[in-house]
Amino acid sequence: MKRREFLKGAGAGALAAGLGGAPAVHAGRTIRWKMVTTWPKNFPGLGTGANKLARLITEMSGGRIKVRVYGAKELVPAFGVFDAVSRGTAQMGHGAAYYWKGKHEALQFFSAVPFGLTAQEMNGWLYYGGGMELWREMYARFNLVPMAAGNTGVQMGGWFNKEINSLADLKGLKMRIPGLGGEVLKRAGGTPVNLPGGELYTSLQSGAIDATEWVGPYNDLAFGLYKAARYYYYPGWHEPGTTLEAIVNKKAFDALPKDLQAIVENACKVVNQDMVAEYAARNNAALHELVTRHKVQVRRFPDDVLKKLRELSDQVVAELARKDQDAKRIFESFQRFREQAMAWSELSDLAYLQARQAG
Secondary structure (H helix, E strand, C coil): CHHHHHHHHHHHHHHHHHHCCCCCCCCCCCEEEEEEECCCCCCCCHHHHHHHHHHHHHHHCCCCEEEEEECCCCCCCHHHHHHHHHHCCCCEEEECHHHHCCCCHHHHHHCCCCCCCCHHHHHHHHHHCCHHHHHHHHHHCCCEEEEEEEECCCCCCEEECCCCCCHHHHCCCEEECCHHHHHHHHHCCCEEECCCHHHHHHHHHHCCCCEECCCCHHHHHHHCHHHCCCEEEECCCCCCCCEEEEEEEHHHHHCCCHHHHHHHHHHHHHHHHHHHHHHHHHHHHHHHHHHHCCCCEEEECCHHHHHHHHHHHHHHHHHHHCCCHHHHHHHHHHHHHHHHHHHHHHHCHHHHHHHHHHC
């Protein structure tokens, strides 16, 4: 009798777990996930960052989750990552939110805003300023859970086949530049083009585009962009601290027990911080090689050009904020944090860097 009562109770408990109690993941079962990315397979920094994330999840879980990475076009096209993970074709993706502006334009706030937040400030807004809650709310509509999983830091302004001496030089310019930065270029008279990284070199070399931005010296050297363009401009006004994302299919994430959910989330945090450190280290050596070995001409955008781009950027972002209530709420949160960050950075980072330069 006692044995029958025990088995009955155990069966009821298992049924309850499957219907909405603990996630239905059995002990000893290996969970196999596919991660699709927007980056070329094993591309330095971006692609290897995705590889590192997959490896960390596998190792930290003791092999309970095994993640296999697919580069752009291996399983889905570079810009097919969002839909693939949303549908469950893959359980995980790695990319950047500004690629998905066709889903909702306000998603661009979670990657990079021209003249916006630096890498450190983006992390502050996401983790402690309310940004992550807004991000997850938006992505939940698409059956996704987003996580910050990398940051390139301040980028370069891009590669150009002609000098930029005034705003007039941007008129008619065909440039690969995604997200809000592309809209700013359009307001300045240029033509923004959205291309995946793997197509940049050939497009620039063939003349299909006149200019391109990518990331910075580390990644730009790896793509050989110096062979296709003469001038390398800074600063990267359009991407001051671009957050890369890991997106997880919500159904797949919710099915994990709490410890595995924590492992996925914290592996993303590790990679998010690690990538900032890697770019800070690698960009130095790469810039030195570009200048000394390949004789790249590094140029600064003229002050009047940057001033006008800033004005146009403010217009673009303000107009986006007026489009709907979601955009308005995200903009207000972002802008409030940005104003506070600017006030502090003047007394901290900016003041220190000026003092160090003067010394």
